[in-house]
Amino acid sequence: MLASTTTFKIGEKPLYQPFHGWWRFWMIVVVLLVIGASAVFGATYHFTRAIDDPLRRQKAPVWDVQSQYVVRGMKVNAISLRLMVQTGIRRLSGEQNMKQAWRRFVHDEDVIAIVFSPLAGNNLSSNDVLANVLVESLVEADFKRENIMVVGLTDSHSAPAGTRPWRYGWQTQVQDFYSGEDYLPLWLDEVTAIINVPSLMDDNIIGLRGAIANLAWPMIKSPARFYLNGGDPFLTDIYNIPAIRGKVRLHIMNALRILYYGGPEVRLCYMWEYGSLLFSRDPVALDSIGLELIKRARQDQTLPRGAPESFKCEYLKTAYSMGLGYFDLNFIGYQRIQNDPPDKPTATTSEGS
Numbered sequence: 001m002l003a004s005t006t007t008f009k010i011g012e013k014p015l016y017q018p019f020h021g022w023w024r025f026w027m028i029v030v031v032l033l034v035i036g037a038s039a040v041f042g043a044t045y046h047f048t049r050a051i052d053d054p055l056r057r058q059k060a061p062v063w064d065v066q067s068q069y070v071v072r073g074m075k076v077n078a079i080s081l082r083l084m085v086q087t088g089i090r091r092l093s094g095e096q097n098m099k100q101a102w103r104r105f106v107h108d109e110d111v112i113a114i115v116f117s118p119l120a121g122n123n124l125s126s127n128d129v130l131a132n133v134l135v136e137s138l139v140e141a142d143f144k145r146e147n148i149m150v151v152g153l154t155d156s157h158s159a160p161a162g163t164r165p166w167r168y169g170w171q172t173q174v175q176d177f178y179s180g181e182d183y184l185p186l187w188l189d190e191v192t193a194i195i196n197v198p199s200l201m202d203d204n205i206i207g208l209r210g211a212i213a214n215l216a217w218p219m220i221k222s223p224a225r226f227y228l229n230g231g232d233p234f235l236t237d238i239y240n241i242p243a244i245r246g247k248v249r250l251h252i253m254n255a256l257r258i259l260y261y262g263g264p265e266v267r268l269c270y271m272w273e274y275g276s277l278l279f280s281r282d283p284v285a286l287d288s289i290g291l292e293l294i295k296r297a298r299q300d301q302t303l304p305r306g307a308p309e310s311f312k313c314e315y316l317k318t319a320y321s322m323g324l325g326y327f328d329l330n331f332i333g334y335q336r337i338q339n340d341p342p343d344k345p346t347a348t349t350s351e352g353s
Contacts, residue, residue, distance in 0.1 A: 059333035060282035060326045062289050063091045064255075067340050070275045071256045076126040080340070081133050081277075087339045088252065088279035089137070102141040105249040105281075110193040111164070112138070113247075116152035117199040117214050117254070119264045126256050128158050130197065130277075134252075135160040149191060152218060164190075170221045177237040182220035188243055196251045196283070200274075200290045201259035201266075206231040207313035209264060210290045211251045211283035212239050212324070219244055232315040236322055239283070245324075251286050253278040260297035261307060272297045284325025285332045287316055292329070 065088045070080040090096055093104035106112055114134055116127045131150050139145050149164040159165075167190075170183040198214035205227050206213060213231070216238040217223040226234035239245055255278055261270040274293065280286040291313055298307075320327035 059331050060280065060285035061092060061333045061335070062278060062280040062282070062285050063088050064276055064278050064289070064334065064336040065091075065339045066274070066276040066336065067338070068275060069340055071126065071273050076129045076256065078129055078133060081126075081129060082137070084277050084339050085133055085137055085252075087337060088277055091335075091337070092250075092279045092281070098137065099141045102138060102143070106138075106143070106193045106195070108143070110143075111147050111149065111191045112143070112193045112195060113149045113151050113166070113187065113191040114195045114197060115214065115218075116150070116197050117201075117209065118152045118154060118218065119199075119201075119209065127153055127197070127199070127254065130254060130256075131158075132160050134195070134197070135163060149187065151187060152214075166190075175220075175241060175243070177234075177241050179234050179237045180226055182222055182225075182238075184219060184241070184243060188219070188247075192247060193249045194244070194247045196248055198251070198253055199257075199259075200253055200255045200278075200293065202261050202263035202270075202294055202311075204263060206235065206315065207311050208287060208291050208294065208316075210287040211253060211280075212236065212287055212315070212319055215239050215244055215248065215283075230312075230314050233318045235315045236319045236324060239319070240322060240324065248283070249281075251278075251280050251283055253280075253286055253290060255290070255293065258293060258297055260294045260301060261303055269302065272301055282325035282332075284316055284319045284327050286325075287313070287319075288327050288329060288332060289334055291316070 065084045067077075067080045067084055070077050070084065086098060089098065089101045089105075093101040095101035095104060114131060116131065131153060135145070135148055135150065138148055145160075145162040146164055148160075149166045150159040151166050153159060166187040169186040171186060171189070172183075174181050175184050194215070196211055196215055198210050201209045203209045203213070207230060212235055216231075216235040219241075220226075220238060226238075228234075255274045255276040258272045258274045259266055259270060260272050274297075278286060278289060295311075316327050319325060326332055
């Protein structure tokens with residue numbers, strides 16, 4: 001038996017025809033609303049979430065810019081460091097013009113905080129030199145010096161001249177961050193953009209002090225209360241506070257000297273001169289690469305007898321699950337560049353701190 005079919009004669013209208021025009025109209029309205037919402041929310045989503053790739057077709061870029069001349073002992077070569085900053089900003093932004101490159105991350109009207117790691121101390125980091133290089137690079141790109149704030153230097157008086165002073169102290173209203181609550185710093189209310197400059201170092205409690213930790217522990221008044229369970233999930237919850245995460249535009253990891261064991265206490269015997277700056281917009285990807293560098297140093301450098309060559313950093317997995325960035329190395333576009341000046345610098349060195 002043949003299946004029955006419904007046919008219409010010429011000029012005869014189907015039963016649903018009176019509603020056909022309305023159906024098309026509402027479908028068009030829905031499509032336009034979806035496209036409009038994607039455009040609106042996509043513009044603000046860009047700075048507040050690292051993972052915006054549900055199909056996993058892209059990789060989080062991490063640029064490792066290295067120079068064999070930038071650090072020697074306790075001295076840092078400012079010329080080499082300046083070239084490294086220029087290369088990293090250009091590669092990450094995709095722009096050759098430095099004015100345009102910086103504006104991929106920060107805007108003319110922004111009040112910018114450059115946040116360093118105070119725990120790195122005088123022996124490990126070269127934050128004073130790097131702070132001057134970053135400030136001068138921004139000023140040369142026509143950003144106002146008085147709109148640049150330098151936070152976290154070991155000596156607050158060593159901030160580059162003419163920059164915006166930062167107020168020490170804590171806000172009066174407590175901030176809830178799901179796994180706890182605490183007070184945020186006063187200076188956070190003044191700034192609209194954050195350039196995060198962590199020093200890469202081992203930590204015997206949380207595993208790694210990097211991009212996420214640098215915008216977590218120093219951002220609350222009483223961090224010691226949240227050291228339980230290796231800082232998980234407290235570190236990621238603090239970083240995820242909108243007043244912090246929503247202002248972060250760029251991460252520049254100071255890996256000129258890496259503390260690969262015994263941190264956060266800095267001991268010279270466990271310090272590796274890697275001579276690199278790492279650039280990324282993804283804090284989890286950056287910390288994941290930093291973790292691999294520390295593991296490599298533990299394999300190649302001196303360790304106490306019985307010390308493990310590898311270690312875990314559980315809060316990075318939590319950060320990935322929260323959408324803060326990529327933890328899996330398969331989804332991280334790591335690229336290393338040897339960036340040396342044409343002539344070997346000899347006399348133009350600056351004391352690092």
